[in-house]
Amino acid sequence: MLVLGWGIVMDQSSLARFRAARERWARDVLGPALARQPERAPRFSTVSDLEIARLYGPDDLAGADPGLPGEYPFTRGIHPTMYRGRLWTMRMFAGYGTAEDTNARFHYLLAQGQTGLSVAFDMPTLMGYDSDHARALGEVGREGVAVDSVEDMDLLLRDVPLDRITTSMTINAPANVLLAMYVAVAASRGISPATIGGTIQADMLKEFIAQKEWIVPPRPSMKLIQDLLVYCTREVPRWNTISISGYHIREAGSTAVQELAFTLADGIAYVEAGIAAGLDVDAFAPRLSFFFDVHNDFFEEIAKFRAARRMWARIMRERFHARNPRSWMLRTHAQTAGVSLTAQQPMNNIVRTAIQALAAVLGGCQSLHTNSMDETYALPTEDAVTVALRTQQIIAHEAGVTHTVDPLGGAYAVEALTDRIEAEADAYIRKIDDMGGMLAAIERGYPMREIAEASYRYQQQLERGEKTVVGVNAFAQDEPSPIPLHAMDPDVERRQVERVRRVRAARDAAAAARARDALRRVTESGGNTMPAIVDAVRARVTLGEICQVFRDVYGEYREQAVL
Amino acid sequence: MVEPHVRILVAKPGLDGHDRGAKIVARALRDAGYEVIYTGLHQTPEMIVAAAVQEDVDAIGLSILSGAHNVLLPRITAMLHDQGAGDIKVFCGGIIPDADIPGLREAGIAAVFTPGTSLEQIVAWVRDNVKPRGVTA
Numbered sequence: 001m002l003v004l005g006w007g008i009v010m011d012q013s014s015l016a017r018f019r020a021a022r023e024r025w026a027r028d029v030l031g032p033a034l035a036r037q038p039e040r041a042p043r044f045s046t047v048s049d050l051e052i053a054r055l056y057g058p059d060d061l062a063g064a065d066p067g068l069p070g071e072y073p074f075t076r077g078i079h080p081t082m083y084r085g086r087l088w089t090m091r092m093f094a095g096y097g098t099a100e101d102t103n104a105r106f107h108y109l110l111a112q113g114q115t116g117l118s119v120a121f122d123m124p125t126l127m128g129y130d131s132d133h134a135r136a137l138g139e140v141g142r143e144g145v146a147v148d149s150v151e152d153m154d155l156l157l158r159d160v161p162l163d164r165i166t167t168s169m170t171i172n173a174p175a176n177v178l179l180a181m182y183v184a185v186a187a188s189r190g191i192s193p194a195t196i197g198g199t200i201q202a203d204m205l206k207e208f209i210a211q212k213e214w215i216v217p218p219r220p221s222m223k224l225i226q227d228l229l230v231y232c233t234r235e236v237p238r239w240n241t242i243s244i245s246g247y248h249i250r251e252a253g254s255t256a257v258q259e260l261a262f263t264l265a266d267g268i269a270y271v272e273a274g275i276a277a278g279l280d281v282d283a284f285a286p287r288l289s290f291f292f293d294v295h296n297d298f299f300e301e302i303a304k305f306r307a308a309r310r311m312w313a314r315i316m317r318e319r320f321h322a323r324n325p326r327s328w329m330l331r332t333h334a335q336t337a338g339v340s341l342t343a344q345q346p347m348n349n350i351v352r353t354a355i356q357a358l359a360a361v362l363g364g365c366q367s368l369h370t371n372s373m374d375e376t377y378a379l380p381t382e383d384a385v386t387v388a389l390r391t392q393q394i395i396a397h398e399a400g401v402t403h404t405v406d407p408l409g410g411a412y413a414v415e416a417l418t419d420r421i422e423a424e425a426d427a428y429i430r431k432i433d434d435m436g437g438m439l440a441a442i443e444r445g446y447p448m449r450e451i452a453e454a455s456y457r458y459q460q461q462l463e464r465g466e467k468t469v470v471g472v473n474a475f476a477q478d479e480p481s482p483i484p485l486h487a488m489d490p491d492v493e494r495r496q497v498e499r500v501r502r503v504r505a506a507r508d509a510a511a512a513a514r515a516r517d518a519l520r521r522v523t524e525s526g527g528n529t530m531p532a533i534v535d536a537v538r539a540r541v542t543l544g545e546i547c548q549v550f551r552d553v554y555g556e557y558r559e560q561a562v563l
Numbered sequence: 564m565v566e567p568h569v570r571i572l573v574a575k576p577g578l579d580g581h582d583r584g585a586k587i588v589a590r591a592l593r594d595a596g597y598e599v600i601y602t603g604l605h606q607t608p609e610m611i612v613a614a615a616v617q618e619d620v621d622a623i624g625l626s627i628l629s630g631a632h633n634v635l636l637p638r639i640t641a642m643l644h645d646q647g648a649g650d651i652k653v654f655c656g657g658i659i660p661d662a663d664i665p666g667l668r669e670a671g672i673a674a675v676f677t678p679g680t681s682l683e684q685i686v687a688w689v690r691d692n693v694k695p696r697g698v699t700a
Contacts, residue, residue, distance in 0.1 A: 123577065123578035123579055123629050123631075124578060126578070127578050127605070129578075134607075135578065135605075135607065136578075137631070137634060137635070138577070138631030138633070138634025138635050139577060139578050139629055139630070139631045142629060142630035142631060143579065143629055143630055207580075210580075211580050212580025212581075212582060212604050212605075213578070213580050251581075251583070252581075252582075252583050253583050253587075339583075342678065342679055343677050343678040343679050344679050376658060376678045377658065377660045377661075378630070378658070378660055379630075452586055452590075455583050455586070455587060456586075456587055456590055459587050459591075459682060462681075463681055463682055463683060469679075471679075472679045473681070485660055485662075488630070558603075559603055559604060561601055561602070561603030561604070563586055563589050563590055563593070563599075563601055
């Protein structure tokens, strides 16, 4: 008997029979067919340029055992019943203008059946600047909501039941500050930090690699993340402390394999950081979560999610010796690929998003954001967001794909691709290990260079017509496709600038100064900054003022720009 | 080599970190034979104008995806004008709604490239529109 890697037992004679049949088929059926009608291209490959074979069969299944869902190594999903038990969380990323504007969008989305919140912050907030800072000019409330102080956070969360709704906050360099504000708002409503749930992105490694919103250099950035890990493990146990993100890596132009490999390598660095901070691996690893892109290439994406779960389970059990099965589970949010959307014929984006969302579901994601068709132009309109949310609801309730667990498990092509992506991502991780880990690799510019190469390669393939984007380099139309766009209130910046100045003027100046000094001292001494940040936000010290303490103590990061 | 003496500054104004487009365009221009200087991320209008003047460039390509284009781009062209460098050709690309294009053109942005533009189109535009400063075509 030959045990094929994935648990299907096939005896030697059946495999030999299959191989003989395949040879006969190639000779008698395939050969004449190709002679009559050659294939459309000499080579077929994914959007990431991974070559795809004509046909996969049982002899391609030499890889690892996908096992069963809900148990190690979780290739087939982290829950034994998957979506039969509970659907994924439909979580639409939203944020624009002032806190009141975004709060209104949140209530609209909750009324439409959304089940969790996800906050998009504006660029000055992401970079740790207050709305009245010179560098914030023209950016306030544009790509997300402006949050300068705990008062903005309170308005943002007005009438949101923080003990029942979980909130995801896409914030990295100033993550500790925004989490402190969230905790402070919950406390002011009598809700203990122990009962609130949510996610904070806090993944600085991928910022240096791809998203590029930073404040201080990589090493002090990791120290601040350690503070967050330790604080949440003790005080906010239901919070997902780091959302280890491949999304931005992929959007910056990486391949699917690079996205997976760099993300897991980042995860390895965070686990090492938590252990170095004195935490037991099983005390914090269950609260690490992931965030992947889901791009156009359907089977490549599904295989990527399946490989991700299996690889992380192995890493956690074999490399870090975690014993709690929850530490082995890769729980992930997914977002459809913004970069795949086209300005041309924007209605086509609804279809792209639907295909990508279906791949995320067949890949076994835990929560999902679907992009809106108009996002190559502006933040989405309410109508466009509604279609995007309905897309998820149609997949969940009409398509029938939720009725059975991992319906593509065992499909020769999907299993073979899963193995292939795992092997290639493993090779990248070994290379990064050899460099001394992801922090060292980033300092050498390695992942950034790999991504720039891949994105330039793809662009050239596109220009040569080797890759097709409908409506752009094929099936183009001359006439424009006008769609209504979300209009920004031009007055947002002025109102937000006034508000942060009002907050600074109205606060107890001495208490704010004391809180800032205390934060400076603990930052300088290397102690955990989180309690001092919570005290500071309560004393109405602003986001920009807190981040300035970090700039003063650690210095500002400047990237060595490489082409 | 095309116009080997033409120097182009590729710059990222504003706070957004989306540098995929800027880097691809910079590489394509370099591959087309131009001398390209890339500023890196998070540049203020002052920093971009100072770099353009100091490097004595013939054109500036601005990539912006943060939505701040209506505020930041006209400041750059106005500052170039004030510093006697108004003859530097400025072009831009990014997430820019069609409705904003006339205003940007009026502010002295010579071309606006929106998503889906091919590298070939950008290189062709530069070839046809950017000449070494001080040399009459």
